[in-house]
Amino acid sequence: MTGRTDRARLALLWGWVRPHRQGFLVATLLLALSFAVELLGPWLVRTAVDGPIADALAGNEGSPTTLLGLGGIYLVVVVSGGSALGYAFARTTAQAGKAVIRDLRTALTARLLTLDARWHDRESSGRSITRVTADVDNLDQLLTTGALHAAFDLAKLAGFAIAIGVFAPALVGFALVACAVAATISLLFRSTARTAYAAVRQDLAQQNGLVAEAAAGIRTVRALGAESTLAARCATANRRTRDAWHRTIRRYATFFATIDASLRLSQAGMLWIGGLAVARGDVTTGALVQAWLYFQKLVGPIRDLGERYNVLQSALASAERIAEVFAAQPAPTNPVPAATTLPPGPLALEFRGVCFGYTPDQPVLSGVDLMVEAGTTCAVVGPTGAGKTTLLALLSRIHDPDRGEVFVGGRAVTTVELGTLRRRVVVVPQEPVLFRGTLRDNLLAQADDRSSDRVARVLDELGLTALIDACGGLDAGVDGTGSQFSRGERQLLALARAAIAAPDVLVLDEATASLDSATESRLDRALASLCAGRTVMVVAHRLATVRHADQIVVLDGGEIVERGRHAELAARGGRYAAMLRAARGENRA
């Protein structure tokens, strides 16, 4: 756990509460009013006991009306007023609290989405989901049922103790002892409960990660017949979580038993001292009843203070996990202060001394220098794992280089507004992604121009019209993984998405790797028209695809080892020529 203090964590929460503080202010006022009403109740009882009831016991007549009068006040103010105030309070906190939670949830997701992709590589998506759901819910608990109540409970403790002091000074000592004992128990309990809860959260997140992973990879799991292996792994995680729960249960059981017993023993002490005082005639019966009732109201807050510790502890553990997200290194963000603009039209690309690694000890790119003139095509070839995909990822700033700089249109990418950059530099990735929504949503995801003529033309060029019709048209739904399409079909759809977006820089990362050569050659014309007038960077394993590029660079071990046009490189007898030979050997088969 990092060194963030509880205060820092609560301050983080306050940042989200601030915009809705009016609601919480109203709630606070309502709570204060209901506190006043709560004080009134026992006072009415005492007045009755020492007044009309004592009179009646002493044989004086004519007091039932006074008794009923006091009862009337009780009915109107305490029963009706108190209930109405409680209801209003619950509604107000819910309104304000849930709005805060909505804001936090949205901002947390937004933040997670802008975190460096490497962070997501380390964290399973199950753990991230846990942060957005369970952890935020814990803060929700704190806001709507915990925080205000807890603060007010503390105020009530002081209030009732003073009230007891005023009405029955002899008994105030016991109220104070009770408070002190309860506070001590809470404090002792506090740190162990926090650790126990954090362990539960961590085990639970790990378990959820396992389940989410198994669900995401179900095809592989099934095909390998590995259901029972995974079930056993999940069961182990399950047992760990259960054991973590057991540790918290023992602690809480001890806590509740001790705090209840100590409060009730204080009550016993008060009864003893008070009873002896009544026997001596120092304190009236009514005063003892009133003190008893106040103390009874005090038991609730002190007891709840423990219950609220449940909420507070888990909320703090969750706040820590949320704070981690906000403290984590974000993916490249928008430049500050003012962004430079990109010139219109095709854009030149340049990599200058670029070094990058996913982990510090494992460089993927080491010192790449590359210039791609506006409107030309540059092909990047090389063995798998050479760093090709990583190089392309720097263009749209999925990552920023550790050293060196990347320029688009003559501007350092770090100075260009991200939205503009990513609208003008469009990547067709190795793993085509479809998301939940309609086919139309998917195809127009990156487009400014949403005209249907254009969409129809692109689909026609890419030979996708029949596929779209077979699925039931553009308004047909796509599920979360796009599983109704084959990989090749998904690649075609991703290409169509890029074509519809009509960017100035097109980045094709193995964008046709899953297409058979018949389909690919059918696409040649479409691809040529897609690339015309644009700056294109293309990664391809098949050398035929890159043959006509204006520039070919061979990347190996994170460095450019050769560059030039096809004919030059083929004649040079280096790495490229060797790759050609290998391909030719292939061809003979």
Next chain:
Amino acid sequence: MSCRATAPIIRRLLFRLAPFRALIPLAPIWRPFAARRRAVGCGATAALAAGAALLVLPIAAGRALDAAKARDPDGVTRWVAVFAAAVLVEAALRFTARWLLVGASRNAEAALKDRLQAHLLRLPVPWFDRHPPGEIVSRLTQDVEAMRFTTGPALLYGLQALTVVPLGLLVVLQTAPALGAVALLLFAGLSVYLLRLAPALRRESTAVQAALGEVGARAGEAFAAIRFVQAAHRVDAETRAMASAAEELRARSVELARVQARTDLGIHATTEAVLFAGLCLGGLAVAERTASPGDLLGFYALLGVQLAPLLALGFVLGGLPRALGAAVRIEEILTTPPADAAGNGDRPTPDPSEQDRALSPPSVEVRNLTFRHPGRETPTLRNVSFVLAPGETLGICGPVGSGKSALIDLLLRLEEPPPGTVYIDGFDIRSVAPAALRARTAVALQEPFLFRDSIAANVAFGNACGDGALHPALRAAGIAREVDALPGGMGARIGERGLTLSGGQRQRVALARTLAGAKPFVVLDDPLSAVDVAKEGEVLDALRQHLRGRTAILTAHRLSTVRIADRILYLEHGEVVGVGTHAQLLADCPAYAAAYRHQHEAQALEGEP
């Protein structure tokens, strides 16, 4: 009549009662909970006894005050001592009850989760397309937690309320009958009020859970595809989608809070009304000397000890609708038949040669297979037939959308083929136990899925092979050198879905997994699509060696990949347009010949000096 005979009758009688019937969905959590008989029995007894001990407090308090009024200091001390003793006994009992009951509930939760996880993993693949990981996680955590609450915690609070409240009323009815009657009426009214709110509570909490599930699903999809989300500048769009999901969740939660506030209103108003009744009726009784001031204090003290259990009871009742909503969703999962449920019983009893067969390469036959994907209007496969002899390698080729992967899914039973279409060793695949089939089948899918674990663990995954087999498999898949270069070598851990490896590297790790098991039947769905041609050649040579003496099916979008096959099946629009060797197809199948020409031209270009 024996117990065995009466139990069903009693159960039927109980289930006649509508409220009980509504509780049936909770059985999956209650069964493992009730199975811990000793813990639950002792815990429940302790909870009841704690309730009884709690009742001593108001009585002792009242007697102490009466002793005080009677100027009897010794009496005061005596009753205070009784009070203190009851406090200690109650604390010990409640510690025991909480420890045992809540502990048992966590055990039951773990048991239910085990069962759910094991069942989930057996559900049909298409089910997972409809239920994203985020939704599954939220069901497994929130829904199971809501159900757990109805066991230990509900019992702990409920049992206490059930002793303290009725017994307390009895005490009051004895000393001040009018007050007792009024209190009884008020509490009865409260019960009716709470029961009437229950449907609304249930409705709203179901809506909240659904909205929360949507939030989880949205988040899960976006996080899993984070690179695309960022590169395609969809962060804002995804954030907006989450904002609307979060707003829906807020609106539903506020609605739920409104209903809950009405519940609390009822509880608060009733409690205060009882105090009011105590003031008026109790005061009058004291004034008329039918009750003592001590009785009045006792009454108030009784309400004091009753209030917490009563509120807890409200808490339990409030949690019940939520739990029932959750239980229905959990039941949905548990009642979804697993993928392997269909017709595994009609398989003839295995003969003694079964053991040998598991190690021998199978024959495969596909007969007139027509298959329509649920999301498609036209069939993905039409009338496909072929026979594959043991030890033979069949290549499957065809343009995008020709049905290659669908065929693989059906052969692996990731999708259920229609009856009488796919045969393994002459048995309909639907009648073969999936476990037996998978034990002899090695698979590499087009989209390799690697776990967040070490490379060694990924290669060994699903294989009964020794550690010694791992490195040779990596070597055969042409990835050994790259793996050895990683810090930690085979022990290096892969990020989620292997994202720190390139696509081609992941495919080769997955291929190594296929090779490590040395299984007699090998199914490879375009296993090298992201691997460059030079590397592919190297890997194919090793693969050819491996497939010798094994039955194998290999699909590819590149014709060059299937050159290692004995025969090639060429598909177009889900139909077989040619089967044969490369030479036969070139001569007899114009579509294949055209595809080959395309590729040949492409490669001839590469071959030019």
